[in-house]
Amino acid sequence: MKITFHGAAGEVTGSQHLIETDGRRILLDCGLFQGHRAEAYQKNSRFAYPPESLDAVFLSHGHMDHCGNIPRLYSKGFRGPVFCTSATADIAEIMLKDSARIQEEDARYLARKLDEKHPPIEPLYTEDDVTGVAKLFERLDYKEWHHLGDDLKVRFLDAGHILGSAIIELKIKDRGDWRHLVFTGDLGRRDLPLLRDPETIEGCEILISESTYGNRVHEPAADIKEELYQILYEAYRVEGRVIIPAFSLGRTQQIIYYLNDLYNENRLPHMPVFVDSPLSIRLVSVYRHHLQDMDDEVREVMEEDKDPFGFSLLDYVSSRQQSIELNKRKGAFVVIAGSGMCENGRVRHHLKNGIEHVETTVVLMGYQAAYTLGRRLQQRDPKVKIFDRYYQVKAKVIQLSGLSGHADVEDFKWWYETSARRGNIGQVFLVHGEPESATALASLIRDQCDLEPIIPQYQQSFEV
Numbered sequence: 189m190k191i192t193f194h195g196a197a198g199e200v201t202g203s204q205h206l207i208e209t210d211g212r213r214i215l216l217d218c219g220l221f222q223g224h225r226a227e228a229y230q231k232n233s234r235f236a237y238p239p240e241s242l243d244a245v246f247l248s249h250g251h252m253d254h255c256g257n258i259p260r261l262y263s264k265g266f267r268g269p270v271f272c273t274s275a276t277a278d279i280a281e282i283m284l285k286d287s288a289r290i291q292e293e294d295a296r297y298l299a300r301k302l303d304e305k306h307p308p309i310e311p312l313y314t315e316d317d318v319t320g321v322a323k324l325f326e327r328l329d330y331k332e333w334h335h336l337g338d339d340l341k342v343r344f345l346d347a348g349h350i351l352g353s354a355i356i357e358l359k360i361k362d363r364g365d366w367r368h369l370v371f372t373g374d375l376g377r378r379d380l381p382l383l384r385d386p387e388t389i390e391g392c393e394i395l396i397s398e399s400t401y402g403n404r405v406h407e408p409a410a411d412i413k414e415e416l417y418q419i420l421y422e423a424y425r426v427e428g429r430v431i432i433p434a435f436s437l438g439r440t441q442q443i444i445y446y447l448n449d450l451y452n453e454n455r456l457p458h459m460p461v462f463v464d465s466p467l468s469i470r471l472v473s474v475y476r477h478h479l480q481d482m483d484d485e486v487r488e489v490m491e492e493d494k495d496p497f498g499f500s501l502l503d504y505v506s507s508r509q510q511s512i513e514l515n516k517r518k519g520a521f522v523v524i525a526g527s528g529m530c531e532n533g534r535v536r537h538h539l540k541n542g543i544e545h546v547e548t549t550v551v552l553m554g555y556q557a558a559y560t561l562g563r564r565l566q567q568r569d570p571k572v573k574i575f576d577r578y579y580q581v582k583a584k585v586i587q588l589s590g591l592s593g594h595a596d597v598e599d600f601k602w603w604y605e606t607s608a609r610r611g612n613i614g615q616v617f618l619v620h621g622e623p624e625s626a627t628a629l630a631s632l633i634r635d636q637c638d639l640e641p642i643i644p645q646y647q648q649s650f651e652v
């Protein structure tokens with residue numbers, strides 16, 4: 189059996205791993221490379237194998253760096269089944285449509301700006317490609333083994349990373365022998381709101397494992413609700429607005445869930461909360477539809493409160509007009525809007541209008557990449573550029589960092605020790621991590637594995 193790492197090798201985006209046996213050619217994930225525009229376009233636009241030669245694709249979850257390039261695969265001729273959980277199918281379709289729309293808009297914008305010497309920039313795929321590939325999605329339940337022919341079985345275990353995320357466990361026949369391979373996708377954490385804890389495995393021969401935070405310890409998620417309460421209470425007292433830039437998938441739903449909890453406890457200060465993001469609204473409806481895939485705590489809440497994503501002070505804002513009206517609003521209120529790093533989306537309008545007021549609070553919830561507006565706010569730059577002009581930062585900026593969806597050192601230790609107790613772990617390949625964190629994880633888990641963990645390079649192949 190041969191494994192080739194076509195992405196997320198030595199980096200954290202573009203997850204794509206090819207498994208070849210004597211009878212099958214299957215792909216684990218087909219994610220987008222993100223980063224420098226020209227380099228990312230180069231890697232995303234070409235495949236190192238003919239897409240039509242693949243038998244099937246398995247998707248671990250609906251984040252773009254794991255599923256975001258699958259419409260490109262479709263546009264280049266792939267017509268096989270795409271296996272994933274039901275929630276992942278729903279999330280991926282929404283996220284991919286949004287990605288296609290942004291790419292088509294970007295291409296039009298760049299076509300206007302570039303002179304004739306530059307070739308036009310094409311989108312990687314269109315909304316039609318997304319519609320086409322979504323018809324290939326085959327939804328499989330968690331936990332059960334699914335037989336996909338005489339030589340292939342699959343089981344999805346909960347990865348606890350985002351709604352629908354799966355650890356993919358494959359049994360695949362090669363030259364008459366059954367081989368046992370597990371792909372973690374992105375491994376979540378224990379005790380995250382809404383999500384079940386990641387499941388462990390009963391050992392395996394080959395394990396392809398993420399390693400994003402193999403060298404980091406996160407703050408506990410449990411404190412975030414109390415911190416939000418303090419922030420809202422203070423804003424209510426000074427009659428200021430609270431702007432929460434948040435990723436539409438996952439983070440926004442977690443924040444709404446916490447605020448809903450505070451509301452149920454009669455502790456939410458009497459101020460309106462607006463979710464100003466059409467993408468988030470579409471994703472909240474997917475969350476409402478897949479409540480059975482969430483943790484027991486959600487079900488307990490639902491015994492008293494049928495809708496954990498709605499309360500009387502909460503308003504979902506979809507029209508542009510309503511969004512603009514929020515800018516003129518006086519008094520205390522909360523607005524949650526994308527994007528999480530403030531680089532695009534409606535949150536930039538809210539920041540532009542609120543950031544020069546001392547009563548405003550900006551709450552940054554996650555990792556802020558270098559050179560983004562979010563990073564400039566995080567490092568307390570005295571003035572920041574939004575659209576075409578500079579604004580003085582007079583608002584309070586607070587960073588809350590307990591909601592990362594990725595396993596940290598403690599989670600990895602727990603997951604590997606528990607899994608290794610249940611069965612032998614053979615050859616591990618560490619992907620989806622910068623070299624330092626992959627190396628740190630290799631030493632952390634070495635004693636739990638039969639063989640020395642390998643950190644593959646981009647497009648490197650291994651016979652296993």
Ligand SMILES: [Zn+2]
Nearest residue numbers: 249251349374
């Ligand atoms: Zn992910």
